[in-house]
Amino acid sequence: VGLPRGSRRRTGGLRREEVAALAGMSVDYYSRIEQQRGPMPSEQVLAALARGLHLSLSERDYLFDLAGHPAPRRVLREDHVSPTMMRIVERLSDTPALVMSRFGETLLQTRPAVALLGDYTRFNGLSRYLVYRWFTDPAQRDLYPDEDHALRGRVCENEQLKEGMHMPCASTSGRTSLTPRLMVMAVVLKSCQKSRSSTAEDIGRLTSKERYSFGAQFAEVAVDVTTGEVRVRRMLGMFAAGRIVNPLTARSQFAGGMVWGLSMALYEEAARDQATGGHVGADLAGYHFAANADVPVIEADWVDDPVGIKGIGEIGIVGAAAAIANAVWHATGVRHRHLPIRPDRVLMAGRDA
Numbered sequence: 001v002g003l004p005r006g007s008r009r010r011t012g013g014l015r016r017e018e019v020a021a022l023a024g025m026s027v028d029y030y031s032r033i034e035q036q037r038g039p040m041p042s043e044q045v046l047a048a049l050a051r052g053l054h055l056s057l058s059e060r061d062y063l064f065d066l067a068g069h070p071a072p073r074r075v076l077r078e079d080h081v082s083p084t085m086m087r088i089v090e091r092l093s094d095t096p097a098l099v100m101s102r103f104g105e106t107l108l109q110t111r112p113a114v115a116l117l118g119d120y121t122r123f124n125g126l127s128r129y130l131v132y133r134w135f136t137d138p139a140q141r142d143l144y145p146d147e148d149h150a151l152r153g154r155v156c157e158n159e160q161l162k163e164g165m166h167m168p169c170a171s172t173s174g175r176t177s178l179t180p181r182l183m184v185m186a187v188v189l190k191s192c193q194k195s196r197s198s199t200a201e202d203i204g205r206l207t208s209k210e211r212y213s214f215g216a217q218f219a220e221v222a223v224d225v226t227t228g229e230v231r232v233r234r235m236l237g238m239f240a241a242g243r244i245v246n247p248l249t250a251r252s253q254f255a256g257g258m259v260w261g262l263s264m265a266l267y268e269e270a271a272r273d274q275a276t277g278g279h280v281g282a283d284l285a286g287y288h289f290a291a292n293a294d295v296p297v298i299e300a301d302w303v304d305d306p307v308g309i310k311g312i313g314e315i316g317i318v319g320a321a322a323a324i325a326n327a328v329w330h331a332t333g334v335r336h337r338h339l340p341i342r343p344d345r346v347l348m349a350g351r352d353a
Contacts, residue, residue, distance in 0.1 A: 014053075022052030043069050054083035081107050104130035117143070213310045215239035217258065217319040221327040225350070228343030230328055232262055235320070236299045242310030244302055250312060254300035257316020263290035265321035266340050 014022075020030040025048065032038045033045070041049075046067055050060040061071035081089075081099055089097055089108055096113040098120065100106050105128045106120035126132045133140040134152065141149055217237045223230050237258055244250045267288045271280045281287045300316065321339060329335050334349040 019049070019052065023048040024052070040067055040069075043072070047072070054086055056083050100130070104132075106130070211307055211310055213239065213241040213312060213315045215241075215254075215315055215319065217261075217323040219320070219323040219327045221324060221331060223328060223331045223346065228346035228350075230266055230324075230341055230343070230346060232266070232294075232296045232324060232327075234297050234299075235262070235323070237301070237316060237320075239300070239302045239312075239315060240305045241302060241312045241315060242305050242307050245309065250302070251300050253312045254302075254316040255298045257314055257318075258298050258300065258320045259290060259295055261317040261320020262295065262324060264317070264339060265324040266290070266342075267294070269340050269342075 016030055016034065017027045020027045023030065023045070025045065033041050043064070046064055046069060047060075049055075050063055055063065057074060064071045085099060086108065089099060089110060092110050094112060095110060096116045097110045098106050098113045098117075099108040109117075109120060120130075123133070127137070130140075141152075144152060215237055216239075217235065219235045220233045221230055222233055235258055237254055239254060241250070267290050269288070272278065273280050325336055325339075325341065328341055328346070332346065332350060334346075336345065336349065338345070
């Protein structure tokens, strides 16, 4: 809980005076609370005890319940370090480590981190934020080689613009005194170096090659002329998605996309209730999608692509439904322009043809 190591004790746990010091109250007052003498403690006192003892949210709520108070509303605070994270950091006594908010404010540091980087928690005002110090404090940039300054400047500027508009304009604790727009302006006006977020020059140095992922998919289907049921017998997909780093997860991603493309082509359909406007079958019990028995043997592979890493994403699902629809056209001679290709639509299209 943050207390310095003392002499060895006969029993574990904290003494009353230690708990009182952690919570910022007198030993006498804490003793009266512990012995249930006097009035029930206020919500502020309970909150101080919870902070001092590093209680989890569930433990804090239980403490409030024992005292007869409603549990505080759980809100996400950018300046709060959870007790679990505190315990993890405390165990890293020989490792430089720090905990930062998404705005770049250092909330907690280990002693090796202070020795290596300095005490980042000593700053006040906008200087609490690492991005602000990068642009306004030359000493911060001196920690990095000169050749890294341009890159880190672009990174800091992008992070600032991304997170700046989400920064709270004010807080009850008074920690944030400027609006997000003023903070962005302060960084721009006080900037000691020129930085740009444009990557046009970096892209221009790359060789001129197509950098989109693409692929070709093939399907073989069987159509029952009596019932109109369509069954996919096998599927094959060949893709060019750049350099494949992990073949196992890449093949799973390709095949998974093809499965959902099959489901889109033959089964999935969103229908609305004309009376209520709600979805019919809005849960997995009523919504029809491809199950294991509906999925055939699926082969997914890729070609050697010298472009580099491009990404897979949902490329597996893009052409699957079109391939199945083309296979149905080859089997029946009828084009289907609406998905899913249900048995009733197959029979009606056959009669119309």
